[in-house]
Amino acid sequence: MADKLAQQDAALDEQINSDYKYGFTTDIESDLAPKGLNADIIKYISAKKNEPQWLLEFRLAALEKFESLQEPEWAHVNYPKIDLQELHFYAAPKPKKKLNSLDEVDPELLDTFNKLGISLEEQKRLSGVAVDVVMDSVSVATTFKETLAEKGIIFCSFSEAVKNHPDLVRKYMGTVVPVNDNYYATLNSAVFTDGSFCYIPKGVRCPMELSTYFRINEANTGQFERTLIIADEGSYVSYLEGCTAPMRDENQLHAAIVEIVAHKDAEVKYSTVQNWYPGDKNGVGGIYNFVTKRGLCEGSNSKISWTQVETGSAVTWKYPSCVLKGDHSVGEFYSVAVTNNFQQADTGTKMVHIGKNTKSTIISKGISAGKSNNSYRGLVKINKSAHNARNFSQCDSLLLGDTCGAHTFPYIETQNKSAKVEHEATTSKIGEDQIFYCNQRGIDTEKAIGLIVNGYCKDVLNQLPMEFAVEAQKLLDISLEGSVG
Amino acid sequence: MSQTLTADKKELFLESFRVSEGISGVSKAAELALENLDFPTTRDEYWKYTRLTKILNGRFSVEPFEGSEEVVSINERALHIECINGYFQSPVGEIQEGIEITSVEEVEEALVDYQNEFFSALNTAYFTSGIKIKIKAGVEIDKSIQVNFLSVNNNIQVQPRIEIELEPNASANFIFNWHHNGQEGNFYNVVSELKLHENAQLSLHQLQAGGDENFLINTTQVNQQRDSKFAIHTISLEGKVLRNNLNIAVEGENCESILNGVYLAYGSQHFDNHTYVDHIAPNCYSSENYKGVMDDKSTAVFNGKVMVQPNAQKINAFQSNQNILLSDDATINSKPELEIYADDVQCSHGSTTGQLDEEAVFYLRSRGVSEVSAKKMMIRAFVFDVLEEIKLESFKEHVEGLVEEKFKL
Secondary structure, X not given: OHHHHHHHHHHHHHHHHHHHOOOOOEOOOOOEOOEOOOHHHHHHXXXXXXXXXXXXXXXXXXXXXXXXXXXXXXXXXXXXOOOHHHOEOOEOOOOEOOEOOHHHOOHHHHHHHHHHOXXXXXXXXXHOEOOOOOOHHHHHHHHHHHHHXXXXXXXXXXXXXXXXXXXXXXXXXXXXXXXXXXXXXXXXXXXXXXXXXXXXXXXXXXXXXXXXXXOOOOOOOOOOEEEEEEEOOOOEEEEEEOOOOOEOXXXXXXXXXXXXXXXXXXXXXXXEEEOEOOOOOOOOOOOEEEEEEEEEEOOOOOEEEEEEEEOOOXXXXXXXXXXXXXXXXXXXXXXXXXXXXXXXXXXXXXXXXXXXXXXXEEEEEEEEEOOOEEXXXXXXXXXXXXXXXXXEEEEEEEEEOOOOEEEEEEEEEEOOOOOEXXXXXXXXXXXXXXXXXXXXXXXXXXXXXXXXXXHHOHHHHXXXXXXXXXXXXXXXXXXXXXXXX | OHHHHHHHHHHHHHHOOOOOOOOXXXXXXXHXXXXXXXOOOOOOHHHOOOOXXXXXXXXXXXXXXXXXXXXXXXXXXXXXXXXXXXXXXXOEOOOOOOEXXXXXXXXXXXXXXXXXXXXXXXXXXXXXXXXXXXXXXOOEOOOOEEEEEEOOOOOEEXXXXXXXXXXXXXXXXXXXXXXXXXXXXXXXXXXEXXXXXXXXXXXXXXXXXXXXXXXXXXXXXXXXOOOOXXXXXXXXXEOOEEXXXXXXXXXXXXOEEEEEEEEEXXXXXXXXXXXXXXXXXXXXXXXXEEEEEEOOOOEEEEEXXXXXXXXXXXXXXXXXXXXXXXXXXXXXXXXXXXXXXXXXXXXXXXXXXXXXXXXXXXXXXXXXXXXHHHHHHHHHHHHHXXXXXXXXXXXXXXXXXXXXXXXXX
């Protein structure tokens, strides 16, 4: 009897906790895989998604590998470990409770929306308010889809791609980020639920910025996302991931994979704005963002450019990389990482030069405030075959306050004498004279810092698509709010 | 599996070090630490680029020596102390007043981190012989003190331990000279501990030319107190595997630390420089400049780390590492690191890698300079600013000559 009661209590507790956690109410989770990670769960996920046999085998192979791996410890971050056996690895997309008007939305969230300058309609969409069928973004999305189809561009969810374009998926999946790449990539390979797939055919220049944002069928991407972008010969695409609006999510661990393949003369520009829940001011809660992103410049003259603005997540662990295999290929990495309160970021890039005359540029701007820690960790590797390779790296750190940390860990490995490699890094705080100058002209200190920080990040923000850049600027201000004491 | 294999090999390796008579005190603690420490492999971040399998598989015997050997004197006027086969001999020359030289039979206090570093523990437990040089308060030593390391046998372990202490307001110049007279397969594992009290000034000049068939692990631990000035110049020219671990703990305010290095490698030489400047106290200055030229199949590693601890405000720390590769088979791994926990600081680092500028070589040749001379000239110019920092003229001249002759080109 007592046992039964205790059981009920436990069940009740769990129910209360899971519902309450981040303020979104979800329907009772009926379609949920049992907790834990094992071959049966993988089979369950695969069966649920009606996947072909080869994909199941891919997953199982990944699981087998995963069981032999240990969680890496080398990153300059500290966090309580996650017990994977306590996670649900599959949940059917949960319909969010529709709200009837913006009045029901958390006012703090609305306040942030307004500061970012997001339109009312978008605000509704983002916060899950029921929207009209004729709403702008929906109709825009439909028009977009038509235009893309005309050009032969495939842009759909990963599951759809597995169904409709299995050859392409099978050919490229796991070629850039192999199944055994690292702990979290292997985990993702075993349990990924969905993601995006994009294929740009030969010689096509994608007429618009592709964004997950406009893909209506993907309201809830889940924690193990997988993105695959293939740019065929001579094509161009600019891809946007995430958005500036604060994203709240029930899942604590995010382990995504992004793979990009750029063929001869192709160019891919990948921009990210990451603003996941960073935890509260005392460092409680927040998302763990452990992402593996890598692009392969397969053909000659190809180019892959990563731009990222990282302001969210409690712990970030992310190194968008380029493998410059084709001759004359180009890799770029532009990053702004802001950490405040108790956030921790260990982020950077890897540029692996294999082809002749390859070129890479790294611009990284870290800003730490509060009690946060912000590290740049990057690798530039010039292989023996990479004649005339060229690299330029610049990593600057800005410290706001005396309780935060800024660190730089670059690895520079050169094996070819014709290579030219340059790396420089600086760490300092905002000059008092600069703030004084602003104060003198009637700009208060908080605004002055915003102004200076935006100027400091200009090199990176300039790389973002126009409207994204405007929002990102405002986002920087918001992220640093309250950091001036 | 490979781990147990290494563990077995470590046991075999250690066998030749264990001495029959019992050891005690700090050495005993170090011996215990050794039991738990793994032999470093490239899986350790600290040894990522340096393979030590040749050392692990080597067997090195102990060969005590007494007497003297002919060594090139860098500075004729200097006080010479020879360390042969890892055994210190009595000093040659007049010992100026204020210098106190004693031998170390037992380690009283270790500054090196023997709990965590394998080779520091190895030396602390089984050092062949130790010496302590103390400079009395307020004494300025005008002649330099030159310590010569050499050996006269093959396949031996050379594990000297040097403690240098400068009392307040003392100042001195030291030369550490690794000299080669034909022996092969020796394993040098040197530990130097330098203590600088208030307002002391110490310059250490290291010339590493101990033969291409010998291994050298050279650990230097420096502790700086208030207002002290420390400068180190390390010139690495010979060694099969050569590793410098230089750790500076800046514990007092208003200190200055200068770290300079030149490493020139050819053949299959492997040179590794690890430096760590730990700024614990505020208002300090540190500047680091390492330059290297690599030819043939040689490899060089530079890993410099600057740590600024919380509350160590007003730190100016600079770090620069520049490299030239002369061959497509040469490799340089450069890792300049900053770890900063205080905001009112100015810290920067830079690292570059390239080759000799073809246009500059062409310019010189068009003025009638032969290609070889042109290249030599440019290599000399490349390391010029590091050598220029050396205040001890005799050492500078000696080194300049060696730098010119290093590459056959």
